[in-house]
Amino acid sequence: xxxxxxxxxxxxxxxxxxxxxxxxxxxxxxxxxxxxAGPAGTAPPRLTAPTASTAPxxxxxxVTGAAPRGADRAASAPGxxxxxxxxxxxxxxxxxxxxxxxxxxxxxxxxxxxxxxxDEPITLAEAxxxxxxxxxxxxxxxxxxxxxxxxxxDAADPAAPAAPERLAAAFDGLRTLRLGSALTREPGGxxxxxxxxxxxxxxCVDAMAADLAQVRERLRDHGLxxxxxxxxxxxxxxxxxxxxxxxxxxxxFDRHWPVGRAMMCGTASVQVCLDAxxxxxxxxxxxxxxxxxxxxxxxxxxxxxHSPFSRGRPTGFRSTRQAVWIALDPSRTCAPPxxxxxxxxxxxxxxxxxxxxxxxxxxQDDGRWEVPDDGMTFRxxxxxxxxxxxxxxxxxATAPRPPTADDLAYHLTTLFPPxxxxxxxxxxxxxxxxxxxxWIVPLAVTTALLDDPEAATAAHRTLAPLADRVRGxxxxxxxxxxxxxxxxxxxxxxxxxxxxFAAAQEGLERLGASAAIRAAVDEFTERHVxxxxxxxxxxxxxxxxxxxxxxxxxPPAGKDGSA
Numbered sequence: 391x392x393x394x395x396x397x398x399x400x401x402x403x404x405x406x407x408x409x410x411x412x413x414x415x416x417x418x419x420x421x422x423x424x425x426x427a428g429p430a431g432t433a434p435p436r437l438t439a440p441t442a443s444t445a446p447x448x449x450x451x452x453v454t455g456a457a458p459r460g461a462d463r464a465a466s467a468p469g470x471x472x473x474x475x476x477x478x479x480x481x482x483x484x485x486x487x488x489x490x491x492x493x494x495x496x497x498x499x500x501x502x503x504x505x506x507x508x509d510e511p512i513t514l515a516e517a518x519x520x521x522x523x524x525x526x527x528x529x530x531x532x533x534x535x536x537x538x539x540x541x542x543x544d545a546a547d548p549a550a551p552a553a554p555e556r557l558a559a560a561f562d563g564l565r566t567l568r569l570g571s572a573l574t575r576e577p578g579g580x581x582x583x584x585x586x587x588x589x590x591x592x593x594c595v596d597a598m599a600a601d602l603a604q605v606r607e608r609l610r611d612h613g614l615x616x617x618x619x620x621x622x623x624x625x626x627x628x629x630x631x632x633x634x635x636x637x638x639x640x641x642x643f644d645r646h647w648p649v650g651r652a653m654m655c656g657t658a659s660v661q662v663c664l665d666a667x668x669x670x671x672x673x674x675x676x677x678x679x680x681x682x683x684x685x686x687x688x689x690x691x692x693x694x695x696h697s698p699f700s701r702g703r704p705t706g707f708r709s710t711r712q713a714v715w716i717a718l719d720p721s722r723t724c725a726p727p728x729x730x731x732x733x734x735x736x737x738x739x740x741x742x743x744x745x746x747x748x749x750x751x752x753x754q755d756d757g758r759w760e761v762p763d764d765g766m767t768f769r770x771x772x773x774x775x776x777x778x779x780x781x782x783x784x785x786x787a788t789a790p791r792p793p794t795a796d797d798l799a800y801h802l803t804t805l806f807p808p809x810x811x812x813x814x815x816x817x818x819x820x821x822x823x824x825x826x827x828x829w830i831v832p833l834a835v836t837t838a839l840l841d842d843p844e845a846a847t848a849a850h851r852t853l854a855p856l857a858d859r860v861r862g863x864x865x866x867x868x869x870x871x872x873x874x875x876x877x878x879x880x881x882x883x884x885x886x887x888x889x890x891f892a893a894a895q896e897g898l899e900r901l902g903a904s905a906a907i908r909a910a911v912d913e914f915t916e917r918h919v920x921x922x923x924x925x926x927x928x929x930x931x932x933x934x935x936x937x938x939x940x941x942x943x944x945p946p947a948g949k950d951g952s953a
Contacts, residue, residue: 692873
């Protein structure tokens, strides 16, 4: 959903100045409102997803055109699957187009997620094949990427929301920086940096740290600072980007999931991007890595929860951000069925999931974005709108024209499961972290547990017995909810985290991680994991120590993020 700046392309997503002509609802851009999560016992709120931005085709998940929150990435890779020649493109109708260009996914053998362009009608068979092929690129797990979303606060008065004009001026200043990462802007004014795929964890950390130093210095000139919270802790989130796709996205979520506005404009995360893996059944194969990534979800949520507040009060959750996601549209935020079943091929499951998800919006020939009023899925759109262009009987109010490859590419960006396949695997469940370099620890731990074979085996051995608790409706299952509410005070999650972090510490040494990275993980493990704590507990301790009156939990948010 973010507005991208010059930098890099496409989360999981890179950033650059957006060059596409059409904009659509930001798919999956989480912008939760600060008061979406209610007190203990209330249903947790949910978030939206990232948008697409412009960026060079050497980054993870470059998306040109409209995409989820924080994903205004533009990058086209000539020769990628589905790419069209200039001659063919010239004769296609002039309806604004969204191009999803898969930047080289980490470890992928092709041009990445694969460029998908085209205005010609797409058949069901073609859509299924594209969904399978675009999202899982096979190859040796070797590359690492990270997408960092940040709230932006007034340095002098963090409790007061910065004016939209001030945020816009600051972002314009950031566009002039020479960054290795893609820079994008989210609907609520959040900033996202999406790294290029790096050959190692240490290289990824060093490159992102250098970019962050530039961004922080430039923001200081505007009296602004980056704030690493998973959910806006003080003021009501509000949308500052006035773009058609964001309005359409709001309209979609407003119908049944008003916390969608909160997700769009008030949340931030650390998204870890790793290669999908080999096409085999071993620990480095994409099937095993897909399953393990989901098994890790509750542990990563609990260990790194850092969003216990909304509008200045505790919400009853360690991760209010995750509570928001749990409360959102399950058809596009839950994991595909079968994640705990080793016999299920993730590619087939993902293709079915994607085509059976409701269409968030339809780009019309005149540039308008419309939300289908009947929950039409992409599969139904193909059936209703299929056939040659012209006055065929398949056209309806919600399917005024046949869907195209471009429409499918955009539709895929509007899906926000906890682990999203974008050629690589994008793990989306981790809250933004405190401090200048708190993000390094979740990146390092996740990379070690998936990329080091011994650590992956140890993690799977620890987490496999929990598979039944993860099955089916992640992130809405009982263990995911317990992780969001209780963090590592939950004894089951604490034991699992202790074992996983120990495996990660050993794996980092085998992966050749720098001494500084290993030291950061060691310190976090001792301070938090070993004690059954998460960063949210530090915030709650400070809050309670300063309070002299009983605390009334923040109420759930309405459409405008208000109580």
